Amino acid sequence: xxSRIANSLFWMGRYLERAQHTARFVKVHYYSSLDAPLMLxxxxxxxxxxxxxxxxxxxxxxxxxxxxxxxxxxVAIDESNPFSIKNCISNARENARGAKGLLSxxxxxxxxxxxxxxxxxxxxxxxxxxxxxxxxxxxEYCSIVNGYIDNTLLHNDTWALIHLGxxxxxxxxxxxxxxxxxxxxxxxxxxxxxxxxETYQCITLLKSAEAxxxxxxxxxxxxxxxxxxxxxxLNKEFPRSICYNINEINKxxxxxxxxxxxxxxxxxxxxxxxxxxxxxxxxxxxESSIGEFLKETLDQIYxxxxxxxxxxxxx
Amino acid sequence: xxxxxSLEKNSVFDSYQVGEHIxxxxxxxxxxxxxxxxxxxxxxxxxxxxxxxKLNESAKVSFFNQGVTFxxxxxxxxxxxxxxPFDLFPRIIAFKEWEKLEKGVIQRNIAINLFLHDLYHDKKxxxxxxxxxxxxxxxxxxxxxMIGIKPPGGIYTHIAGTDLIKHxxxxxxxxxxxxxxxxxxxxxxxNREAMKRTLSNLFLSYNVMPVDDYPEQLLEAIQSxxxxxxDNPTCVVLSPGMYNSAYYEHTFLAQGMGIPLxxxxxxxxxxxxxxxxxxxxxxxxxxxxxxxxDDFIDPMVFKPESVLGIPGIxxxxxxxxxxxxxxxxxxxxxxxxxxxxxxxxxKYYLGEEAILNNxxxxxxxxxxxxxxxxxxxxxxxxxxxxxxGGYGIFIGRNSTKKLQEEFKQAITAxxxxxxAQPIMSLSTHATFIDEGECFEPRHIDLRTYCLMGxxxxxxxxxxxxxxxxxxxxxIVNSSxxxxxxxxxxxxx
Numbered sequence: 176x177x178s179r180i181a182n183s184l185f186w187m188g189r190y191l192e193r194a195q196h197t198a199r200f201v202k203v204h205y206y207s208s209l210d211a212p213l214m215l216x217x218x219x220x221x222x223x224x225x226x227x228x229x230x231x232x233x234x235x236x237x238x239x240x241x242x243x244x245x246x247x248x249x250v251a252i253d254e255s256n257p258f259s260i261k262n263c264i265s266n267a268r269e270n271a272r273g274a275k276g277l278l279s280x281x282x283x284x285x286x287x288x289x290x291x292x293x294x295x296x297x298x299x300x301x302x303x304x305x306x307x308x309x310x311x312x313x314x315e316y317c318s319i320v321n322g323y324i325d326n327t328l329l330h331n332d333t334w335a336l337i338h339l340g341x342x343x344x345x346x347x348x349x350x351x352x353x354x355x356x357x358x359x360x361x362x363x364x365x366x367x368x369x370x371x372x373e374t375y376q377c378i379t380l381l382k383s384a385e386a387x388x389x390x391x392x393x394x395x396x397x398x399x400x401x402x403x404x405x406x407x408x409l410n411k412e413f414p415r416s417i418c419y420n421i422n423e424i425n426k427x428x429x430x431x432x433x434x435x436x437x438x439x440x441x442x443x444x445x446x447x448x449x450x451x452x453x454x455x456x457x458x459x460x461x462e463s464s465i466g467e468f469l470k471e472t473l474d475q476i477y478x479x480x481x482x483x484x485x486x487x488x489x490x
Numbered sequence: 491x492x493x494x495x496s497l498e499k500n501s502v503f504d505s506y507q508v509g510e511h512i513x514x515x516x517x518x519x520x521x522x523x524x525x526x527x528x529x530x531x532x533x534x535x536x537x538x539x540x541x542x543x544k545l546n547e548s549a550k551v552s553f554f555n556q557g558v559t560f561x562x563x564x565x566x567x568x569x570x571x572x573x574x575p576f577d578l579f580p581r582i583i584a585f586k587e588w589e590k591l592e593k594g595v596i597q598r599n600i601a602i603n604l605f606l607h608d609l610y611h612d613k614k615x616x617x618x619x620x621x622x623x624x625x626x627x628x629x630x631x632x633x634x635x636m637i638g639i640k641p642p643g644g645i646y647t648h649i650a651g652t653d654l655i656k657h658x659x660x661x662x663x664x665x666x667x668x669x670x671x672x673x674x675x676x677x678x679x680x681n682r683e684a685m686k687r688t689l690s691n692l693f694l695s696y697n698v699m700p701v702d703d704y705p706e707q708l709l710e711a712i713q714s715x716x717x718x719x720x721d722n723p724t725c726v727v728l729s730p731g732m733y734n735s736a737y738y739e740h741t742f743l744a745q746g747m748g749i750p751l752x753x754x755x756x757x758x759x760x761x762x763x764x765x766x767x768x769x770x771x772x773x774x775x776x777x778x779x780x781x782x783x784d785d786f787i788d789p790m791v792f793k794p795e796s797v798l799g800i801p802g803i804x805x806x807x808x809x810x811x812x813x814x815x816x817x818x819x820x821x822x823x824x825x826x827x828x829x830x831x832x833x834x835x836x837k838y839y840l841g842e843e844a845i846l847n848n849x850x851x852x853x854x855x856x857x858x859x860x861x862x863x864x865x866x867x868x869x870x871x872x873x874x875x876x877x878x879g880g881y882g883i884f885i886g887r888n889s890t891k892k893l894q895e896e897f898k899q900a901i902t903a904x905x906x907x908x909x910a911q912p913i914m915s916l917s918t919h920a921t922f923i924d925e926g927e928c929f930e931p932r933h934i935d936l937r938t939y940c941l942m943g944x945x946x947x948x949x950x951x952x953x954x955x956x957x958x959x960x961x962x963x964x965i966v967n968s969s970x971x972x973x974x975x976x977x978x979x980x981x982x
Binding site (some may be wrong): 177280283284287288328433489 | 769
């Protein structure tokens, strides 16, 4: 496979996943803010959205106030924001277009339809229909596209490259989501807002990863900070936990077989080590310093992302 | 007669009027349809205007979702995507008519290949003064780097797009030969796909020849001309990239053939062999179906500023380590001035009369032709031989006396530079017009696709019927409001 095409597949996966997580986070927070306990002001939610998407500083450059319409617009469809959902999907589609020869026409049509939906969604539509509608459709389109990726492609190097991009991005996004919620919870604690709010925030967090139902089934109790963290960071069977995704990155790289052997300096070796570490970690070991742990994990994920591209996909 | 009566009551064909001195493909004269169109007319007779608009809409959506679009770039960096307008009324060509057309196209392209080989080797045809040598050597497309090179199988024009029109006499005439990088074939296949989706019932009443074997046939032609001693050739399609207006077609063909689509930056030359950069290291390439123009293919030989090409590829080509389709330097044979010599070229190499008509061409350098042109300016189209893209063309119909005088002076000052042709009337075809909510006649032409490989000639059974959607217009180009139709060749 051409290195350039491999790069396109990798980024197609990353952009699709990024759009999906941004959309889901916005959607969940929007709905939860509708009937939030009084102390959770809208501003709090908006801050949280900007912090998760990493756009806080950029947003404040162009806006003086934190207004929900402006934040939605900025995150969802603003073309000047390189990481708006609109731009992510547009990039995903451009990358798919470059690699079209290796995709099934069903997959391509699904991505293309998705692009036209997002691209035609105007400011007016956003005002009339609300951001919830837009983000909900985005999440749904993503699921459709993911379905075509898994069910219409050969599970060969094409598929492995898309998956590699997706899991690197997903690991990163989940880490960011947890991170931003941990910060929110710290704020709550500081302001002594109580246990009810802690539960509330945990539920929002789990929903942001479509993890609420499964964590209930798993723990059979009301979410608390500890079991929520354990579920999203360390669960080996839940497809949106950090651990699960690092294992998938490891598998995708092994499948692609870029590195000839277990070379100690290879990226594969590093990923294997990272995976081994998180597979045998317990929540008790990190419970007290979750923030630190997440920061380190995010750095490792970024390292993997940058080096995958640099070592194997440059042209 | 009862069928004709039912047609007359049908509002979508009610106001259909065939123009004077024009051949209409569907209706001979008002109310009388040609035999092979009868079943379509009966079928369409069952639909209302609303039904048609619905069908039209669903065909459009199908193209849009498939991504069969071309981008129109405006001030906004992002291109606006448009679909190539598509008409639901198929153009139908009866078997007998097609048979002759196919034979004619193959004959023409065989002769053009022999001609090109001769031009880059012994130049017999020039020595025998059948074609004037100055005409060839002054052509911008005569490629001196090709002298002495013998491409595998002796094929230069592996893919040829021959454009034809039907004149008012009901005969086909060749409009031009496109033997550089002819495009549009993806529309032929997509049109057929859209037609099958929207009007599947109609196919049941005809025996339409398939077009979807084109990618297989193309791959076979490509593989047949691989360099000698290569058993299992690696073939690729070379595209200028995503922002080229024909990019959709490049991906379509690469995917259809199951071979990689590459860009110049994916390839490099090492020790006169060509390689592509893959995730598992360099891989040798043997055949390139390139959709990049001659001038851009090798920055070391042609345009140095080209970023689309591969430095050193012409040397690899000269050494026979890579095959390029089409061969460089084919443009010399689809020149406007050379066009008028094609019947003579066919006769010279094949000893046969041309099967398909050339539009009669007056060469102003010949005294009697010059005299005729001077006396009949208002009935002629005058073209400079060495320019392309429609520049410097004079159209006699409705021209002012002043303009006629200007051109007469220009011709007289440089008689060799001009040719003149009678104004040809393109045939018309019933076409659904949205605003009019009915079918109206519109001018059409036909592009055929001819493939040549080692011991192989193939003409796609169909082609691209382009439609000038503007009333009365003769311009069928997609950039200027042209559309297209599915083209059906019927089995005998």
